Amino acid sequence: MTDYPSLHLLIGGEKLAGAGRNTQDVLNPATGEAIGTLPLATPADLDTALDNAAMGFAAWRAAAPEKRASVLTGAAQLLRERAGTIAEIMTREQGKPLAEAKGETIYGAMLLEFYAGECKRIYGRTMPRPAGKRAEVRYEPVGPIAAFAPWNFPVINIARKVGGPIAAGCSVIVKPSEETPASALATVQCLLDAGLPPEVCQVVFGVPDEVSRHLMASPIIRKISFTGSTAVGKHLAALAAEDLKRTTMELGGHGPVLIFGDADIDRALDTMAPNAFRNAGQVCVSPTRFIVEEPVFDKFRDGFIERVKALKVGNGLEDGVQMGPMANSRGPDQIERMVSDAVEHGAHLDTGGERIGNQGYFYAPTVLSQVPDNAEIMNEEPFGPVAIINRYAGEEEMLAEANRLPYGLAAYAWSNDPVRQERLTQQIEAGMIAINAGGVSAVDMPFGGVKWSGHGHEDGHEGVMACMVAKSVHVG
Structure with missing residues (x-):
C-alpha cells in the first residue's frame, strides 16, 4: 500500500x-x-x-x-x-x-x-x-x-x-x-x-x-x-x-432522467442504477430525479431497488467495493436531513435511508419514490447516494418536471422513438444531454451547463x- x-x-x-x-x-x-x-x-x-x-x-x-x-x-x-x-x-x-x-x-x-x-x-x-x-x-x-x-x-x-x-x-x-x-x-x-x-x-x-x-x-x-x-x-x-x-x-445540478414506456427498461436500469451511486452520488452530473412514465413506473422502480440493494458498500481499498464512503462528515449529515424531510412530506423510503457502521462517513444507497415537489430534495441537489423515482402521465408532464428547476447541467432520457429523441434534445434545458446512455462527458466535448x-x-x-x-x- x-x-x-x-x-x-x-x-x-x-x-x-x-x-x-x-x-x-x-x-x-x-x-x-x-x-x-x-x-x-x-x-x-x-x-x-x-x-x-x-x-x-x-x-x-x-x-x-x-x-x-x-x-x-x-x-x-x-x-x-x-x-x-x-x-x-x-x-x-x-x-x-x-x-x-x-x-x-x-x-x-x-x-x-x-x-x-x-x-x-x-x-x-x-x-x-x-x-x-x-x-x-x-x-x-x-x-x-x-x-x-x-x-x-x-x-x-x-x-x-x-x-x-x-x-x-x-x-x-x-x-x-x-x-x-x-x-x-x-x-x-x-x-x-x-x-x-x-x-x-x-x-x-x-x-x-x-x-x-x-x-x-x-x-x-x-x-x-x-x-x-x-x-x-x-x-x-x-x-x-x-x-x-x-x-x-x-x-450545481439536479439531473433529470426521463424514462419512457418505449425504452429498453432493463438496459436503462443496468446503466442508470449504478451510475446514480458512482462516487457515492457526489457527482455534479449525477442522475438524481428519475421521471418515469406511468405504464413502466412499477417495473422501473422495482428493478432499480433490486439493483441498488445489491451494491457492495465499504472501504474503497477493499476488493469488490462498488461504493465507498461520502468524502466528509458534512455529506451524511445533509443526506440524513434531506431524506428525513422527504419522508415527513410523504415520500416512500424504498431502501437505505441510514448511516452504515460506526466509523467513517458511510451512508446507505437510498431510493425514495413518490416524492412531492415541496420536499427539499426535489428542489436542491442532494449530492449524495440518493435517487428519487416519481411517476408522470406522459411526455408533456415529464418535460415540465425536467425543466422545472433553475439548474441545467446534465439530463438523461431513455426512449427508442427517434422523433421523440430529437424533440427531447431540443426541449430539455441542459448543457449536456445523454439519450439512451449514461455518460455526458468526453475529453473532446464541451462540459458545462445553463441557467444556475x-x-x-x-x-x-x-x-x-x-x-x-x-x-x-x-x-x-
Missing part, C-alpha cells in the same frame, strides 16, 4: 511547508482518522504565487505550440505511469473505490492528451478586403487564471483547471480542495516533471474565502475558473464583476478557447 505523502504548497516550483503556517488535518473518510497535515498559504505566499504567475504568463504565452503540446503529452504519460499510486492516494483521502480512482486518473491523462492536440488548433482567420488592406482575427491567451477545484474528482478537476490554460498559453494558480490535496499535487507534479516551467502553475491551499478574495483582488489575475456549488459560484461571480474579470462557472448551473465550458475545443480573447487587427 502506498504511503500517504507529505503535503505542501507548490509555488515557483518550491515545496513549501511548516515555517509557522497554519495547518489543517486531512482525514480518511472511510475511518475519520487524520492521515496528513496540510500547510495553508499565508498572504505573503499568495503574493509570491501571484508574482510567479505574472512571470510565468510573460514567458509561456510566447512558448511555441509544440512546446506546450510536449509538456501536456509528457504529463499525460506520467499520469498513466503513476495511475496506480495516485489512485491509492485518492481513495485514501476521497473515499471512492480504487477502480474508480484509477479510471479517473486515466481520464485525466486523456484530457491532457486532447489539450496537447488543441495547442496546434488555435486558429484565427483572415477576412476578405480590397488589395493592399488586411483584416485578421487573432486569438491570444487571456492571462493569469485563478482556478478553484472541488474534492469530488481531485484529478479530473485539476486536469481541467490547468490543462486548458496551459494549452492556451496562460499561467494558472490553482486552489484544490483542502480535503483532497495529495491527488492534486501529484497531478501538477506530473506537469512539472514533464517540463512545465515552475512559474506557469502554482498550487495553494487555505481558507477558501480568504484565498479567493486575495487572488481576485489582484490585477494580475485576468480570469476566474470555479467548479462547485451555485451559491459559492454566485459569490465569486460578484467578486469577479468588481474588476470585470472573465469567469467560467461549472456549478453556470456558464462557460471546460474540455473539448471550447475548454481552450475559454482561456483565449479575440483581437481584431485592421491594416490599411
